[in-house]
Amino acid sequence: MLFTATGRSKAWLCSLLILAGLSGSAAQTVLPLPLASSDPGTTASESVPPKPVALEADVPVAAPAPESAAGAPADLPAPDAAAAPPAEAPPAEASPADADLLDVTPVLGTKQRSGPPGDPGSWNLVFDENFDVLNKKVWTPYWFNDCSPKSMMNNVKTCSKNIRVANGEAVLQLSDAESGALLSTNPKDGVRGHVGFTFTSGYAEARIAFPGNCRTGIPNWPAWWTVGQKFPHTGEIDIAEGLAGEVWSVYHSAAWSKSQKLSACRAGTYHTYGVHRKDGANDVYYDGRLVHSYVTSDGNSPHYLLLNVGAAAGLQAFGEASSVKVDYVRVWQ
Secondary structure (H helix, E strand, O other), rough: OOOOHHHHHHHHHHHHHOOOOOOOOOOOOOOOOOOHOOOOOOOOOOOOOOOOOOHHHHHOOOOOOOOOOOOOOOOOOOOHHHHHHOOOOOOOOOOOOHHHHHOOOOOOOOOEOOOOOOOOOOOEEEEEEOOOOOOOOOOOOOOOOOOOOOHHHEEEEEHHEEEEEOOOEEEOOOOOOOEEHHHHOOOOOOOOOOOOOOOOEEEEEEEEEEOOOOOOOEOOOOEEEEEEOOOOOOEEEEEEEOEEEEEEEEEEEEEEEEEEOOOOEEOOOOEEEEEEEEEOEEEEEEEOEEEEEEEOOOOOOEEEEEEEEEOOOOOOOOOHHHOEEEEEEEOOO
C-alpha cells in the first residue's frame, strides 16, 4: 500500500528504522527466473503451515509460463499474444440476451465453519457458485469477445457455444483445435451487465474433473486460476493447470515464478483444488492436502477467477472427450 509521509512521520519512521537496525532495499527482476536461484522460499512464520510432504515435484523444474503471458512450457506452443490481460478492456460484443440476465448472485456472506483445511476458525462464505444456471452477472463465457480472434486464450478462441451449464455442473470443451472455452469473473471485461467478482485474501476452492485418464494423462491445456488486472505485477495463481498430461500448481509475478508438479493421477474424476491467499504467501491444497507453499509478491491485489480449456502440443481431445467439468467454485474469507 502506498502512502505519503509528513515530515514528523518521516522522522518517526527513521527513528524506528535506526532502532531496528534496518537498512537496504529490495530489487525486483523480470520474469522468468530459474527456480533454483529465484525462489525466495517459504517464510517460516506461524501463519504458513509446515512444508508439504515431499513429492516428485520437489525437484526444481523450469516454471511453466503463465496463461496470461506470452510463452509456454518448452514442450508447448506459445499462446497467442492476445492472451495477455490488456490494461484497458477492448470493446466487447454485447448481446441482446444480456438484457435477460438473472438477478441471482452467488455472493453470500454467510458464516460457515469451513475454509482452508487445517484452519478451524470461523470463515465467511463470500462466493458460492453451484452452476445450476450460468449467471452472466458473475461469469462471462469467453475472453472479452465471443469466439473471435480477439478472444484468444491458450492458443484457442474462447467460445460460449463450448460451455454448457445445467444440473449443478459447468462443462467446458474444445470443439476443435482452434475453439475452446473460458469462464471469467473479470469485472473489467467491458461486457454489458457483467459485475464479476474479485478477492484479495481468503480461500478459493473448486471441485473439478479434468479430462483424460491415469494411463494417458490429461489432454489439452485446462486450468483453474486467478489473476490481477495488471499482470505480471499483480500476479497470477495457477491453482490447477494441466500441462503435458500432469497437474501443476504454478505462481507467476514480476519478481519470480514458482511451480510444482503433482504426479498423482487426477484425470477423469472429481477432485478439489484450492488456494489460501495470505499476507505475502499462498498455500495450495489438493483434496484437502497441502501440496504447495510459496511466498508471493503481488501485494494481495484483487484477483478474479477463471476456468478454461485451451490447446497445446501433445495429447489432444475434442468434444465430450475434452470436457472439463466443474461442480462448484467457492471463496471464504
